[in-house]
Amino acid sequence: MTARTQQAAPLRANARQNRERILQAAWESLLESNEASLNSIAKKAGVGIGTLYRHFPTREALVLEVYRHEVQQAAAAAPALLDRLEPLAALREWMERLAQYGMTKVGLADALSSVASHESLAVEAYEPVIGALSLLLRANEAAGTIRPGLDPDDVLLIMGFLWRIDPRSDWRSRSGRLLDILMDGLKAGAPGAAPA
Amino acid sequence: MTARTQQAAPLRANARQNRERILQAAWESLLESNEASLNSIAKKAGVGIGTLYRHFPTREALVLEVYRHEVQQAAAAAPALLDRLEPLAALREWMERLAQYGMTKVGLADALSSVASHESLAVEAYEPVIGALSLLLRANEAAGTIRPGLDPDDVLLIMGFLWRIDPRSDWRSRSGRLLDILMDGLKAGAPGAAPA
DNA sequence: ACCTGAACACCGTTCAAGT
DNA sequence: ACCTGAACACCGTTCAAGT
Numbered sequence: 283m284t285a286r287t288q289q290a291a292p293l294r295a296n297a298r299q300n301r302e303r304i305l306q307a308a309w310e311s312l313l314e315s316n317e318a319s320l321n322s323i324a325k326k327a328g329v330g331i332g333t334l335y336r337h338f339p340t341r342e343a344l345v346l347e348v349y350r351h352e353v354q355q356a357a358a359a360a361p362a363l364l365d366r367l368e369p370l371a372a373l374r375e376w377m378e379r380l381a382q383y384g385m386t387k388v389g390l391a392d393a394l395s396s397v398a399s400h401e402s403l404a405v406e407a408y409e410p411v412i413g414a415l416s417l418l419l420r421a422n423e424a425a426g427t428i429r430p431g432l433d434p435d436d437v438l439l440i441m442g443f444l445w446r447i448d449p450r451s452d453w454r455s456r457s458g459r460l461l462d463i464l465m466d467g468l469k470a471g472a473p474g475a476a477p478a
Numbered sequence: 479m480t481a482r483t484q485q486a487a488p489l490r491a492n493a494r495q496n497r498e499r500i501l502q503a504a505w506e507s508l509l510e511s512n513e514a515s516l517n518s519i520a521k522k523a524g525v526g527i528g529t530l531y532r533h534f535p536t537r538e539a540l541v542l543e544v545y546r547h548e549v550q551q552a553a554a555a556a557p558a559l560l561d562r563l564e565p566l567a568a569l570r571e572w573m574e575r576l577a578q579y580g581m582t583k584v585g586l587a588d589a590l591s592s593v594a595s596h597e598s599l600a601v602e603a604y605e606p607v608i609g610a611l612s613l614l615l616r617a618n619e620a621a622g623t624i625r626p627g628l629d630p631d632d633v634l635l636i637m638g639f640l641w642r643i644d645p646r647s648d649w650r651s652r653s654g655r656l657l658d659i660l661m662d663g664l665k666a667g668a669p670g671a672a673p674a
Numbered sequence: 675a676c677c678t679g680a681a682c683a684c685c686g687t688t689c690a691a692g693t
Numbered sequence: 694a695c696c697t698g699a700a701c702a703c704c705g706t707t708c709a710a711g712t
Binding site: 331332 | 675676677679
């Protein structure tokens with residue numbers, strides 16, 4: 283165990299460049315449609331199909347790597363929100379951002395939900411999201427604004443509706459209504475909250 | 479307009495039999511895995527692939543037809559539940575049945591959620607479900623046990639988490655927890671309900 | 675160590691030919 | 694009117710051959 287888990291020999295410059303070309307091509311293709319074929323992505327990247335498989339053994343691995351950075355950024359906003367806003371408002375704002383984020387990237391929503399059903403790699407991708415959500419829930423629990431004992435995984439699973447709202451409809455008002463229901467569900471049984 | 483919409487000439491005995499063979503084979507195949515190929519289904523049914531396409535122009539059309547009957551039955555339980563139970567308990571029980579139903583049929587959950595993203599035909603399949611849910615919501619609204627003005631489509635969209643719980647996990651307790659949250663969200667703001 | 679691309683087994687879909 | 698299945702263009706995936 284002399285090296286870090288993710289290190290595994292620092293790749294030839296050659297290989298590194300190929301890897302990034304593939305990610306770039308995949309990013310562009312998946313933004314258009316998440317059904318882009320691996321063959322077409324390899325072609326677009328200007329590498330052999332075998333090279334794509336060498337770097338990303340499964341389709342999921344590729345998709346997750348493409349969005350990892352983006353997802354991490356979205357998730358990482360949690361602490362800043364907790365600084366600026368009250369816990370309850372921060373939680374709500376974070377959810378809304380994630381909703382909006384999912385809607386902007388057409389392919390991402392489908393990709394995430396289809397990947398999510400294969401628990402395997404999804405865990406790894408969801409980890410930062412779960413971490414951020416966990417932070418927000420704990421802050422609210424400490425403030426007595428939500429019911430205690432909520433599981434971040436449970437809450438995130440419910441939040442899945444955000445990625446299944448038809449982007450062509452008025453998702454703005456719809457996601458608002460749906461988040462209202464979810465937030466009320468989380469608030470119910472809060473020790474410090476004043477009911478309507 | 480002398481014929482009903484669904485009639486369209488009563489099919490040859492020959493064709494009718496083929497149609498049912500296809501549905502039977504599809505039912506068996508989809509129960510095992512919802513990724514069964516159309517070719518394999520046609521083969522299992524003992525018909526040419528062209529015949530399958532003649533009866534079901536798209537994969538969705540086939541999947542929906544396979545599950546239509548089942549889904550209708552599940553949805554149709556609503557009135558009986560309202561007879562036996564109080565509105566709130568009936569709504570909860572109906573949701574739990576739908577959850578359990580989705581878990582039993584391995585393929586159905588995936589099929590439903592993947593079909594649901596293509597709004598096209600999904601509307602037709604969801605109609606009886608929406609009808610049943612609408613009935614339950616109206617009964618609760620009349621009893622003052624949930625917040626008024628809830629949209630059945632919204633509630634069903636949230637309920638989607640039921641079909642994304644990993645069947646290999648302890649979905650029983652998990653779906654219970656999740657439904658608790660949802661029910662609390664629906665109850666919040668009810669004119670007649672006594673808060674905890 | 676890494677890359678290439680032909681090769682393989684499959685898939686969905688069409689459509690000329692049959693009855 | 695309905696059925697068949699060969700044919701087509703594609704797909705994911707592997708792996709011998711190259712550098």
